[in-house]
Amino acid sequence: MFIRRLTTRAFRNLAAATVEFHPSVNVILGANAQGKTSLAEAVYLLAALRSFRTSQLRELIRHGEAIAGVSAEADDGGVIQNFAVELERGPSVTRICRYQGHETPPARYAGKLRAVAFHPGDLGLVAGLPEARRRFLDRLIFSVSPAYLAEYQAFQHSLRQRNSFLRQGAPDMELLDVYDEQFVRLGAVVMERREKMIAELNEAVDRHYASVAGDGEKPGVRYEPGVSSGLAREGSAADWLRAALERGRPRDLERGFTGDGPHCDDLDLQLDQKPLRKFGSQGQRRTAVVALKVSELEIIARSPGPRPLLLLDDVASELDLRRNRALFEALSVHPAQVFLTTTELSHLPLGPATEFREFAMEQGAITQARDRRGTESP
Ligand SMILES: Nc1ncnc2c1ncn2[C@@H]1O[C@H](COP(=O)(O)OP(=O)(O)O)[C@@H](O)[C@H]1O
């Protein structure tokens, strides 16, 4: 699947225009603050219904405008597919999705176009907050198994319910038993999904880390379940979670929130069995993120569904030549349509045989588009 043409309207600083993309590699070139990331973001919005750089959709609507829109014509093996997303300003932003011209609920729209984005903010993933790693993991699971969205939301709902129940003075213990059992059932589903995905990631990262790092240190991706106080796991995730809730109940009642469960999970990236978060050098952490992102693309690409688009926003300038080459090499295995933004063409290690379309971006407008070959000499 690739995007043939994309139209934006009142999207950040982008001039209303239609862009004809190359089926394979697209390079968006320009100085800072011209709108390169915005164009990549518009592509990503169509697939993911969100941005890769902000959780605030209102930021995407041009200042002073009420409605922003992005639409595209995609080609799926010769079959034309039409996608459109509109964002309307209000107390909260309303998203309207259209597939083949028909308004489609986001849950049904999701998955018809898929994209993986890699941007400089991702480079902090290893050492940043657990929440960002849980989000990375959950989004990957959604992309591969759309049914997970409803499961995840059901768990979140039961967490909120239990927490507000804990905060009531002297809650009914029998009713708390009922909430606990629901929390255990829904929480175990989330834990099992994550456990399974982490095993897949571990296997993929193991293969990709060495090619990026160029040495023999052994990486690992480990699941750190949010079951505190060192309670040993026996039996199923549900049994374990049930035991943790039982043991933690007095503490939870005192604090007014649930201290054990998937909402406290983490994903631990290791090198030679030591957490990179604590002991890794900046270079090792970056290598691990590159390996994670390549693994993400690989896992999504091999799952059923349309072939994901790949967006690399200004990543090349953040990485050294070796990591860049390894990244581009690993990615070139997947025949995805690629969108690259950069301030300097020379940052991109595109081999001499690589055909790409170069777009010059100036003040929100594309001033030139031309087809070229290679940024690196042989
Ligand atoms: N909602 C918006 N309305 C109008 N302009 C915006 C909006 N959001 C961002 N901008 C402006 O768009 C410009 C382009 O931003 P960006 O796409 O991040 O540029 P680049 O990636 O080329 O550095 C910036 O000058 C920014 O201030």
Ligand SMILES: [Mg+2]
């Ligand atoms: Mg940018």
